[in-house]
Amino acid sequence: xxxxxxxxxxxxxxxxxxxxxxxxSWQQFKTIEVQLEENHAVKLAYLAGVLEIMSPIGDKxxxxxxxLSYLLEAYMRHKGIRxxxxxxxxxxxxxxxxxxxxxxYCIGTNKExxxxxxxxxxxxxxxxxxxxxxxKRVPEVWFWRNNKIxxxxxxxxxxxxxxxxxxxxxxxxxxxxxxFLAIPxxxxxxxxxxxxxxxx
Numbered sequence: 001x002x003x004x005x006x007x008x009x010x011x012x013x014x015x016x017x018x019x020x021x022x023x024x025s026w027q028q029f030k031t032i033e034v035q036l037e038e039n040h041a042v043k044l045a046y047l048a049g050v051l052e053i054m055s056p057i058g059d060k061x062x063x064x065x066x067x068l069s070y071l072l073e074a075y076m077r078h079k080g081i082r083x084x085x086x087x088x089x090x091x092x093x094x095x096x097x098x099x100x101x102x103x104x105y106c107i108g109t110n111k112e113x114x115x116x117x118x119x120x121x122x123x124x125x126x127x128x129x130x131x132x133x134x135x136k137r138v139p140e141v142w143f144w145r146n147n148k149i150x151x152x153x154x155x156x157x158x159x160x161x162x163x164x165x166x167x168x169x170x171x172x173x174x175x176x177x178x179x180f181l182a183i184p185x186x187x188x189x190x191x192x193x194x195x196x197x198x199x200x
Contacts (some may be wrong), residue, residue: 012144017055018123024051026095027121033098041105045127046098064144064181065102065120070190071177075169084110091117091136099132107168113138115168121145130160140166147182149174 024032031045036042042055069085076083084106091113092098101117108115113136119129121143130141130152141152141160151174152160153167166172180196183189 018125019053020126021051021053022049024049024182029098043100044098045125045126045129045132046092047131048096050127052127054123054125058122061102061120061122063186065118067181067186067189068118068120068144068177069103069195070186071180074190074194075172075197078194079169079171081107081168082109083107086114091133091138092137097132097135099129101133116140116166118142118144119148134158134160140168142166144181147178149178 004153005175024046026046029044032051033044037053042053045052045054049199065131073085075081086104086106088100088102088104090098090100095129101114102120103118104114105116114131115138117140119142121129122145124145131144133141134154137158139154139156143150143152149165151166153163155161163175177198180189180193183192
């Protein structure tokens with residue numbers, strides 16, 4: 001179970017729980033998905049017969065997601081990078097994989113498949129999460145986990161490999177993002193980040 005290392009004031013630190021269910025058919029998964037579609041506190045992932053159910057989506061998860069999104073968007077605006085926020089919509093390959101990122105972006109132009117998907121991992125499961133997005137050939141997958149950011153880039157043979165920097169933001173050090181993510185107050189974090197990059 002991952003431990004959240006940031007101090008987030010005035011937030012209830014709900015513990016997310018993740019249940020893994022093997023041997024689930026695609027039809028069974030879609031039935032469960034329909035039954036839970038109104039329950040926004042539950043997040044589902046499916047890969048090759050394995051279903052993961054995460055509930056509840058806690059304050060800490062949402063806090064990191066929004067803060068990281070605000071920081072990235074501030075950076076893209078500062079650099080004049082045209083982007084389209086696509087949010088957390090489900091990407092699926094019928095019969096095999098279904099995953100819902102916490103945030104996603106198209107860079108340059110709006111596209112059917114986003115260029116970057118981001119997942120905030122508080123409770124780790126058994127599904128290899130890059131595999132969820134491989135069928136759609138999402139160019140880049142970001143994970144925040146245990147106060148670290150990992151970036152995986154799809155290579156020429158359509159496998160994900162970990163990289164130090166995003167192909168879309170080669171001048172952005174992920175350690176810089178972590179530095180401002182660690183500021184307890186979200187408004188201050190984004191404001192100070194904008195000031196910092198503005199001086200560069």
